Amino acid sequence: MYQLLKQIVKTGIKTEAAPPADDALRLLQQRLHEQILKHLGRALAIRHVDAGSCNGCELEIHATNSPYYNLERLGIKFVASPRHADMLLVTGPVSRHMETALKRTYEATPDPKLVVAIGDCGCNGGIFGENYASCGRVANVIPVDVAVPGCPPTPLAIMQGILTAISK
């Protein structure tokens, strides 16, 4: 226990500043009322849906919870069910085998809701594109508010996308 506590003290606080919102990432105009945004900005619940990615974007979503980025300090946390979520964070080209699951997850998320598509594949289908097994970009399947490019996008870029979606 002594070693553990010593390590915590020695490490100190590593968290860095959060990035500003960037309107260039928007696909849709802000759909939410200002009153709602005021609340979401302080307590946002996110459901992540991997709809067919290579798993690269997931690595960076995990990293947003690491001590350097510490997304949760902004009142933003990942939840286990779409029914608890305000926002869906969707990665991948949407595989056709995930099309139904993604639509159902979107329907299960209570209104008002936001969708952020993550990564080049989520933005435009990426290297996989559209084919017999792939629907391509997320916006081909559900409405997308903000799309974050990158292969994969950095944790800061992902945070920026999330913060843009809940900005005025």
Add this chain to the structure above:
Amino acid sequence: MAFKELGINAAPLKGAMPTFRASIDAGELHTLCEKARSQKARLVALWGSDETTRGGGYALHIALAFPSGLLWLTVPLAREHPRYPGIADIYPSADRMQRAAYDLVGIHAQENPDHRKWLRHGAWPGGVFPLRKDFDIANCFPLAEDRYPFIKVEGEGAHEIPVGPVHAGTIEPGHFRFSIVGEKILRLEERLGYKHKGIEKRLETMTLEEGAKLAGRISGDSTVAYAWSYAMAVEGAAGGTEPPRRALALRGILLELERVANHLGDIGYLGNDVALSFGFFQFWRLKEDLLRLNAQLFGHRYLMDMIVPGGVAKDLSKREADLLLDRLEKIRVEVAALKLIYDEHAGAQDRFIMTGQVLPELAEKMGLAGFAGRASGIKHDLRVDYSVPPYQQLKVQLASHTRGDVAARVSVRFDELAESIRLIQELVRQLPSGDIRVPLADTVSGRYGVGWVEGWRGEILIALESGENNRIHRCHAHDPSWQNWPALQHAVIGNIVPDFPLINKSFNLSYSGHDL
């Protein structure tokens, strides 16, 4: 040339790894596989191909690992009703691969007790096969309902928990059907294929050069291993193009950096899963330090697109090499201190020990691959088994354990992490001078190439056949998760449901690499 272990004629293939190829009749397949199994040869992969555009029918391909190298067996099959005797009775891991080969190419494994579809859900109908040459990649069928008959467990108090495809955490999609009584798991049945996005078909629309980028996105956490494997296969198919020695050493550095990053992240998560969130924050701090270093030195946090056919895309200057050594040494010292904390943490060890056990006998039978196999007494590691550059002079230490539980997998991961840091340090210190890339010779149609690399999760295979104009005729990518997913079903039996995430994370298998 005779392949001595099986007593058949096999031609050596050009390329970095010792590889041989032979064509056999379907009638010989079962006996040869039995003979191979009796000599402890491992089944690495099984796949199908369409040869109708070349005047043939279809073909079944099997890759077996022997001490002298990899044997790639091809079994030509008829154009009408292509079928072969299944080998899942000899190699249980062949079951799902045979079903996938049917879904994609329409070749049928006879006498296989399980005839359910595997990678096909509702995106294309039965009787239609996407990897056949007459199937257009853009051919979009209306989405049909996916009916899949799970095996039911019945009895007093037994009930089911269906989980997925959308999971509770930030994880890839798949479906787990638990049959439980109380909290105890009686049976787990997996259903995968949700991420199938037509990677192998897409590769057939690409040139050998273009395929490298896609190969690096088969499974994002293993991008280096796949890119190297693919490059090795292309270099073999191009008549044995040899990358410069400096490029090979750099590839070794990149692969070990990938191994270190993945083990750091998973060891952190394994702490988190047993309520030691301290471990998550500490190891993810170190992982982030490493990812930032990767970005600084190579321009990409996960080292994507760094390995290209013919060599590597980015060199390491003396100053950068010194920086790498300095930062890695810091990580090494911190990991050693954290390992002591993990080892002495009674709460964590109590959850780790005897949880999710795969005993050596079962591991051997199922062909458990990679570090999970090594944690269950299977002493194989391509970096140790075959003396090829850049590993031949490094005397790679094989990490091993026999208890096969979560604790054993954690222990092997810690050992491999430390060993990888040592390997990188050695490779950087002995970095040969010279070029980092050579041009690739033009290849002709019908050339074979094999890429076979020990990724952090286990052995990754790329089996490639060239087509006309430097294009790809068929490229099969195999992830070790094919072997390990079925073993996970066994590992959880008798454990409690809340330990499933822990057991699952201790393996951390790939969905994307499996579903293709």
